[in-house]
Amino acid sequence: MLKTLLCGTALLALTAGAAHAQVSNNVIKIGVMNDRSGIYADLAGEGSAIAARLAAEEFGGKIAGAPIEIVVADHQNKADIAANTAREWIDAGNVDVIADVPNSAAALAVQGITKDKKRIFLMSGPGSTDLSGKSCSPYGFQWTYDNYAMAAGTARALVEQGKKNWFFITADYAFGHSLEDETTKMVKQLDGKVAGNVRHPLGTADFSSYLLQAQASKADVIGLANAGGDATNAVKQASEFGITQSGQSLAGLLLFISDVNALGLQAAQGLLLTTGFYWDTDDQTREWTKKFEAKAGRKPTMVQAGVYSAVRHYLKAVEAVGSDDPDKVAAKMRETTVEDMFTKNGKIAANGRMFHDMYLAQVKTPGESKGPWDYYKIVKTIPAEQAFLDPAKSGCSLVK
Amino acid sequence: MFDLLGVPPQVLFGQLLLGLINGSFYALLSLGLAVIFGMLNVINFAHGALYMIGAFVAWLLLTKLGLGYWWALGLSPLIVGLLGVALEKTMLSRLYKLDHLYGLLLTFGLALIMEGAFRHFYGVSGQPYPIPDALKGGQNLGFMFLPNYRGWVVVASLIVCFGTWFAIERTRLGAYLRAATENPVLVQAFGINVPVMITATYGFGVALAGLAGVLAAPIYQVSPLMGTNLIIVVFAVVVIGGMGSILGAIVTGLGLGLLEGLTKVFYPEASNIVVFVVMAIVLLIKPAGLFGRER
């Protein structure tokens, strides 16, 4: 674990000398880095580490005699801690691959370092499309979802239902703006229009005034271009102000199952959202969920399932190549399709984006739900090509 | 239909009403801070954390014991108040002989511990707390749809605020309190137990925070971080109102809520900053605050 590296200065002294030496081939070390105590702890957190361990177990804990070791770290949603940990893992800890890293700012920092130092980076948690766009890396793979897929999937479905007039409540920072832009493009492409928008600061507790403006706009759909606590507060207060009852629809552009759990079905019912994975999709997902639940005590989120899928795919490539040389493994990963409980026939594009089918889900009513985590009705499957941005338009320099 | 500066009157009145609702939270919280500051000379940095605990206690009462909102409204401030009494007795009281800044530092540390602990055990996603049945639904006021619950929040906090003001400014107990603030030694000499009075004041101040927490629970998510950012705004409210001034805290709290509502209509990007800008201006013109007196 990281702590043994940090507290044992003597050990550090030994390993620091070998910082830039060859990849150690007698251990395959996977570093699961995410938020273990903050806003994404429920979405990723320890559950992601459990998912990675489940993947390792499928290989009997070792490949070609080399044991698979999993280390974890909490980046506390701070990009500098993430960068520091990644550097230290690679320089002094012989970590071969870094996985998860929710929070795009942290992931962008790690992407820069793994690119420099030629280590594979399996992103399940972060959503910024820059990670497979202008900040792409030959070693970086964006696995589970991205902001475009989440926003565009939901937007398309609603516009196709005839809800063409949109109003946005947008978190006033880079991520919120990009979410709004992506959705606006999709809405306009399908002949919809945008009635207006309002920007709110990050971490707003009270959405009533924004909702009031949204209500006054008479738009069909109120798009929530925000995430986490902001999104859940907005949804909760929308039901309080009778917005959904009066005929306007709410669209959560970036809502996860952990958010729905926090909201409760009473407030969240009827919401449409896009997801990369739902535990109750088929027998395979249910079987894996059973294994996961035995260790974690709850159902997996899509980010956790994505960590499993990505780590498993990586280990399969290592097994096939017979080495953990990052260049060879990355090449192997790209040429193999992803086949597991998470996705069928998933393909990795040149920009590092893993193309897989996404799902449009509607949140169940309290009556329909049989218990905790029984939250989604899958409305339709969004085919991979439609779900994600065309790599050629991603702005990634690796796409020729 | 006429517009005011390009804003339809419905939106304007609606925002003002919402500002009043927010303002009543500010008033309730800054009132607690002002009461504590007046008596103890301590800026209670843990106020936000205790507000959060107030909401969590309500949530725990509901989920663990099945006790609903009306129980929580009485029990939660009581529990938070007792917690405050314990903190005052064991820790804060040791610091009165030192500089007042140590009180600020101590409560800052306590806030970190409380928030950290709740984060550790309950995560940060927030827990849902339902609106009590009796207050569900809302009134159509013509210019906006006012949820009953929000109306209740305004009424309840106004009653509590002015009740407190009355108790401190117009009753015998309040007179002792004010006297003890001015000259504790003399009041002690008259046979009044000042240390007990101080403890009770701190307990009462934080109970107000707990009450605000219960009132907030059905509107916002019950989350460990709900008090973190709010408390800084409330600090600014207290500075603007004049520290230690009871009426100042109430009036400024409500006023700034309204101002924030207006900002949200005309320039929403600045709604987070407006309170601090006002604070800077007030400090330039009247350093002691609007209702404070230079001591």
Place this chain on the structure above:
Amino acid sequence: MATQSKTANIKTADSQTTTIALRRPGQDSTRNAIILGIGLLIALAAPYVLYPVFVMKVLCFALFACAFNLLIGFAGLLSFGHAAFFGGAAYITAHSAKVWGLGPEVSILLGMGFSALLGLAFGALAIRRQGIYFAMITLALSQMVFFMALQLKFTGGEDGIQAVPRGHLFGVIDLNNSLSMYYFVLAVFLVGFAVVWRAVHSPFGQVLKAIRENEPRAVSLGYRTERYKLLAFVLSASLAGLAGGTKALVFQLASLTDVTWQMSGEVVLMTLLGGMGTLLGPVVGAAIVVTLESYLAATSMPVPVVIGAIFVVCVLVFRRGIVGELQARFGRR
């Protein structure tokens, strides 16, 4: 209680001991020279033993804490908004280096200049009040900087400014080499530390101490205390900016973390733990807090709880801090 002394500034519990220590310069300087010599040797050798980036982080925070300590320890002013200077400078430095393509030394100086100006503006407002009021005003003002950092375009919102080039020092020395970067950071730290040292041991520092102990008296002696306090505030803000700018180059990143009020709280803790009003205290405190945080990051222990608990313990029973306690124990011989 003790309402009478409402206007009194913070009197660190160890103020007595420091004044005693300072009254015996002969004895004191020999011991300090030895301590500093040992410290310097450790600092020179550190990158060969420890992970260099980690030590650089410690140095940046140590400088930040020293800057903060100049205010609290020697002028008795508790600023709860120093993150604004630290993080603000980090943004300016990062932007200068990345977008304008300026060299590291110029970028850092620009960041520092920005902090100085910001310090002048904040200081002019904040020194109108004392004690607790001062703390809350600085807190609120720094919160404004936080929201601006969140909303302005050039700061990159929650992504921050990433992939900041370290560049070549004076156009010659490649700072991408972690050893050269380390010695550069060490040099910056030593310069900053020397400035604090000089300021404290100058007539200016003596006046500050006089203000801390008894401001009305300093006024009656004819000192324009406002000016002294403002100058101390600007100096402290500039040095905090120096630390922040350097940190931005070390991590090649400027982010919101550095401007949050939690960061302001952290530097208070470092100084309190190490010893307010002692020269080496903030350095020791920073080293301990940074080490502790990276150690805790890998455990399941909640970091804020541990940090909060240290805070409480320090305030209740350990107000002199580590270095203050050591001075009290061995300094009176």
